[in-house]
Amino acid sequence: MTQKLVIIGAGMASGRAMEHLFEADRDAYDVTLFNAEPRGNYNRIMLSPVLSGDKTYDEIITHDDDWYAQNNVTCRFGEHVTSIDRDRKVVVGEKGEVPYDKLLIATGSAPFIIPVPGKDLPGVVAYRDLEDTNAMVEAAARGGKAVVIGGGLLGLEAAAGLALRGMDVTVVHLMGHLMERQLDEAAGYLLRRALEDKGIDVRCQASTAAIVGDGQVEGVLLQDDEMIPADLVVMAVGIRPETRLANDAGIEVERGITVSDQMATSDPDILAMGECVEHRGQLFGLVAPLYDQAKIVAKTLLGEEAAFVPKEVATKLKVTGCDLFSAGDFAEGEGRENVVFRDPARGVYKRLVIEGDRLIGAVFYGDTSDSSWFFGLIKGGEDISDMRDTLIFGPAFQGGEPLDPMAAVAALPDDAEICGCNGVSKGDIVAAINAGAGDLGAIRATTKASASCGTCTGLVEQVLGATLGDDFVIPAAKSVCGCTDLTHEDLRRLIKSRELKSQAAVWQELGWSTPDGCHVCRPAVNYYLLADWPLDYQDDPQSRFINERKHANIQKDGTYSVVPRMWGGMTTPDELRALADAAEKYDVPTVHVTGGQRIDLLGVRGEDLPDIWADLNAAGMVSGHAYAKGLRTVKTCVGKDHCRFGTQDSTGLGVQLEKHLWGSWTPHKVKLAVSGCPRNCAEATCKDIGVVCVDSGYQLGVAGAAGMDVKETERLADLTTEEEVIEYATAFMQLYRENAKYLDRPYKWVAKVGLDWVKEQVEDKATRKALCARFELSQSVYRTDPWAEHVAERADSYTPIANLMLEAAE
Amino acid sequence: MTDWIDIGALDDIAPRGARVVKTGHGCVAVFRTGTDEVFALDNACPHKQGPLAEGIVHGKTVTCPLHNWVFSLETGEAQGADEGRVTTYPARIESGRILLEASFLKSRGARAA
Numbered sequence: 001m002t003q004k005l006v007i008i009g010a011g012m013a014s015g016r017a018m019e020h021l022f023e024a025d026r027d028a029y030d031v032t033l034f035n036a037e038p039r040g041n042y043n044r045i046m047l048s049p050v051l052s053g054d055k056t057y058d059e060i061i062t063h064d065d066d067w068y069a070q071n072n073v074t075c076r077f078g079e080h081v082t083s084i085d086r087d088r089k090v091v092v093g094e095k096g097e098v099p100y101d102k103l104l105i106a107t108g109s110a111p112f113i114i115p116v117p118g119k120d121l122p123g124v125v126a127y128r129d130l131e132d133t134n135a136m137v138e139a140a141a142r143g144g145k146a147v148v149i150g151g152g153l154l155g156l157e158a159a160a161g162l163a164l165r166g167m168d169v170t171v172v173h174l175m176g177h178l179m180e181r182q183l184d185e186a187a188g189y190l191l192r193r194a195l196e197d198k199g200i201d202v203r204c205q206a207s208t209a210a211i212v213g214d215g216q217v218e219g220v221l222l223q224d225d226e227m228i229p230a231d232l233v234v235m236a237v238g239i240r241p242e243t244r245l246a247n248d249a250g251i252e253v254e255r256g257i258t259v260s261d262q263m264a265t266s267d268p269d270i271l272a273m274g275e276c277v278e279h280r281g282q283l284f285g286l287v288a289p290l291y292d293q294a295k296i297v298a299k300t301l302l303g304e305e306a307a308f309v310p311k312e313v314a315t316k317l318k319v320t321g322c323d324l325f326s327a328g329d330f331a332e333g334e335g336r337e338n339v340v341f342r343d344p345a346r347g348v349y350k351r352l353v354i355e356g357d358r359l360i361g362a363v364f365y366g367d368t369s370d371s372s373w374f375f376g377l378i379k380g381g382e383d384i385s386d387m388r389d390t391l392i393f394g395p396a397f398q399g400g401e402p403l404d405p406m407a408a409v410a411a412l413p414d415d416a417e418i419c420g421c422n423g424v425s426k427g428d429i430v431a432a433i434n435a436g437a438g439d440l441g442a443i444r445a446t447t448k449a450s451a452s453c454g455t456c457t458g459l460v461e462q463v464l465g466a467t468l469g470d471d472f473v474i475p476a477a478k479s480v481c482g483c484t485d486l487t488h489e490d491l492r493r494l495i496k497s498r499e500l501k502s503q504a505a506v507w508q509e510l511g512w513s514t515p516d517g518c519h520v521c522r523p524a525v526n527y528y529l530l531a532d533w534p535l536d537y538q539d540d541p542q543s544r545f546i547n548e549r550k551h552a553n554i555q556k557d558g559t560y561s562v563v564p565r566m567w568g569g570m571t572t573p574d575e576l577r578a579l580a581d582a583a584e585k586y587d588v589p590t591v592h593v594t595g596g597q598r599i600d601l602l603g604v605r606g607e608d609l610p611d612i613w614a615d616l617n618a619a620g621m622v623s624g625h626a627y628a629k630g631l632r633t634v635k636t637c638v639g640k641d642h643c644r645f646g647t648q649d650s651t652g653l654g655v656q657l658e659k660h661l662w663g664s665w666t667p668h669k670v671k672l673a674v675s676g677c678p679r680n681c682a683e684a685t686c687k688d689i690g691v692v693c694v695d696s697g698y699q700l701g702v703a704g705a706a707g708m709d710v711k712e713t714e715r716l717a718d719l720t721t722e723e724e725v726i727e728y729a730t731a732f733m734q735l736y737r738e739n740a741k742y743l744d745r746p747y748k749w750v751a752k753v754g755l756d757w758v759k760e761q762v763e764d765k766a767t768r769k770a771l772c773a774r775f776e777l778s779q780s781v782y783r784t785d786p787w788a789e790h791v792a793e794r795a796d797s798y799t800p801i802a803n804l805m806l807e808a809a810e
Numbered sequence: 811m812t813d814w815i816d817i818g819a820l821d822d823i824a825p826r827g828a829r830v831v832k833t834g835h836g837c838v839a840v841f842r843t844g845t846d847e848v849f850a851l852d853n854a855c856p857h858k859q860g861p862l863a864e865g866i867v868h869g870k871t872v873t874c875p876l877h878n879w880v881f882s883l884e885t886g887e888a889q890g891a892d893e894g895r896v897t898t899y900p901a902r903i904e905s906g907r908i909l910l911e912a913s914f915l916k917s918r919g920a921r922a923a
Contacts, residue, residue: 514868514869515844515845515868515869516826516844516868516869517868518866518868518869518871518873518880519865519866519868519873519878519880522866522868523866541824541827542824542825542826542827542866542867543826543866544866545866545875546864546865546875549864550864554861554864554875554876556858556876558859558860558861606861606864796822797824797827797829800829800830800831800832800837801817801818801822801823801829801830801831801840801908802817802818802831802832803831803832804815804817804831804832804833804834805832805833805834
């Protein structure tokens with residue numbers, strides 16, 4: 001027989017409990033839901049993004065009218081419950097009584113209002129519900145000054161939100177440092193500095209004496225008689241369990257409503273959950289344990305065995321630019337040891353608290369990227385003695401036994417973000433898998449995870465593996481080489497995120513197993529460093545293949561080929577004369593016209609290279625980079641100046657493109673072409689970047705190939721001016737430089753990330769301009785002729801260090 | 811008696827680099843590692859005579875620029891699955907100068923003969 005369940009309070013806890021209950025047995029209970037707020041369940045922890053303007057209320061609703069209707073929930077929203085009559089088993093609301101078989105009290109908490117004069121003045125708000133949030137948004141719209149009393153999680157999120165909305169904000173905090181319950185003093189200091197950089201004034205060890213004002217708040221008076229002017233005062237000093245109804249009904253209450261492991265109160269027909277309860281002396285303020293309680297409540301209501309076990313909880317502050325994480329117990333104590341890492345210049349602070357062989361607490365500020373891994377260690381109570389030496393550097397640094405990536409993913413909480421581009425959490429992916437998505441393609445289609453930039457692909461596959469077990473075989477992620485277990489994608493990400501700016505830093509900090517890499521990883525690392533840090537990192541010739549080190553192509557007999565640039569395939573009699581002279585002077589056995597519209601001198605001796613370059617430089621010619629993972633040629637047809645079909649100046653545009661892009665290093669070679677009309681004589685539609693001129697302008701295609709694979713370009717954009725073509729091509733080039741794996745041609749890279757993503761980046765004006773700016777910054781270093789530089793500075797390195805022909809003859 | 815020949819300054823070779831010494835019977839490659847040790851080997855890979863001095867130096871090994879065979883600078887042995895060996899010659903550093911043992915020239919003469 002269907003029983004009657006009454007729930008008092010529509011918060012995050014009761015919403016989740018109803019979900020579990022209905023999932024298990026939709027017909028077990030008729031539910032009546034009371035809520036004092038005139039609305040249903042919403043995601044209260046997302047009020048901070050609503051305050052800061054990042055989200056709207058509609059986006060944080062967790063259960064809407066349709067959901068209540070579908071599940072036959074009678075809603076009594078906006079109605080206060082006045083009492084509980086346990087003898088008659090009825091709940092008395094303002095608009096009438098409701099009988100219950102079971103009652104669930106989820107009344108949450110009330111903000112703690114410090115008992116100072118003026119606390120009831122208009123303009124003083126708590127920060128607890130949507131009304132408070134809206135009041136703050138309205139006050140901020142009028143501008144002026146705000147004082148936030150309380151430097152805890154909630155207070156700081158309020159302060160940051162109000163500052164974002166343009167108010168002058170002061171935080172008044174009673175204790176010596178901010179967030180003292182979650183942070184130690186050092187992290188509190190860094191946090192304070194970051195907030196002050198955002199223009200928020202922070203007063204610690206400041207005690208509020210009174211809130212003053214005449215009919216409206218005007219300021220906050222501190223104990224030391226300082227007066228801080230304020231148009232808005234936000235009280236965020238803490239919360240206390242809302243226990244009034246339970247108290248009045250004679251249910252056992254200490255600080256909160258006392259509950260058993262089954263979430264039952266002293267009355268077995270009355271359960272309680274959430275911030276209003278006290279379980280084994282512990283109160284609850286964060287959402288994670290509430291969700292655990294929700295599962296227990298559902299089971300208890302259905303008469304199943306279950307017991308609530310509080311887990312460790314972690315705190316993250318939702319303030320943009322303040323990356324902060326804390327978990328576990330980090331108080332000083334007997335038998336506890338600290339491992340601390342500080343980099344004040346970068347604003348990074350990490351502290352691990354170790355007791356015996358276990359990690360029991362962690363505080364991170366500034367770099368929280370590995371926090372879920374550490375949180376897993378704390379929750380799991382794992383023995384960390386083997387990795388203690390390198391523990392603080394995170395999972396990527398644990399040499400020796402490689403960490404089982406499946407275990408790491410399995411340990412991630414459901415709300416751990418997997419796909420940063422699309423904001424997809426592990427829980428979303430697991431839900432999609434449970435709904436039938438069995439491979440990467442299906443996950444991409446249903447959740448969008450890994451469908452944008454693709455760097456999380458490995459993680460998504462691991463979630464698939466961890467969820468499906470043997471049913472899913474993870475495609476083996478290939479590491480760069482035997483020196484490391486990292487993939488190219490991981491390596492690029494870590495170089496950026498950890499700001500590694502030298503090869504030594506990569507080898508040391510990322511735990512290379514060799515002293516200085518090998519012929520496979522060195523060129524890749526060298527490229528990634530120079531592409532990501534053009535001004536900080538100096539190109540290392542010793543980490544380049546011989547062709548790029550000597551700026552010529554080695555041939556099978558150990559001689560070299562020399563190819564000077566012919567801009568856009570154009571040349572002059574003087575250049576041809578200089579080439580002919582050089583070929584004769586250096587006994588060049590073979591002269592060949594290349595497919596990229598220039599001339600190749602083959603068979604030059606290594607020690608002659610600086611001399612032949614000097615001669616060619618003197619005739620105004622520079623290196624053609626025919627040897628480089630970089631810009632090769634820009635092939636053109638003659639265009640409208642000569643051709644009766646030509647629609648635009650294809651050679652002129654080709655020369656401009658080549659002069660703009662030359663000298664840049666890329667993950668693999670890049671070839672361009674510009675055809676003057678769709679007859680496409682320059683074969684632009686199988687190039688890495690190809691332009692086909694038409695009457696109305698320019699068709700810009702990318703990701704073509706005409707090598708081992710043959711592939712037509714895909715259209716990136718239709719453009720109307722030469723300037724636009726150069727800008728879009730440059731942005732594409734830089735996007736490729738910043739994101740592709742070393743030795744992936746553009747067509748392979750685009751196949752991985754998807755043309756749609758590339759288009760999104762390049763089409764967005766701000767992103768495109770930023771890409772071009774970063775390209776130009778890099779070109780300020782690399783748009784030079786390496787031949788001239790080597791002739792001037794490195795000619796010696798091309799000659800023998802010693803000639804012992806005479807000694808040998810003796 | 812050992813007779814050492816001064817062939818140049820250590821700084822004439824880039825760290826993780828190499829230069830060649832010309833002899834009557836082909837070139838000898840002189841390598842400088844990242845930890846400033848020097849080694850001398852025949853400048854020809856036994857596979858296709860690739861110029862080892864142009865390879866990438868890593869640890870105490872060099873990778874041939876033509877087909878990526880890797881050789882120990884200490885023993886001249888090919889590493890991994892490849893089989894082959896490059897002749898090595900005694901080399902050392904003294905007061906920032908690179909010294910090769912004179913007898914290596916003779917041994918090269920003998921081999922060539």
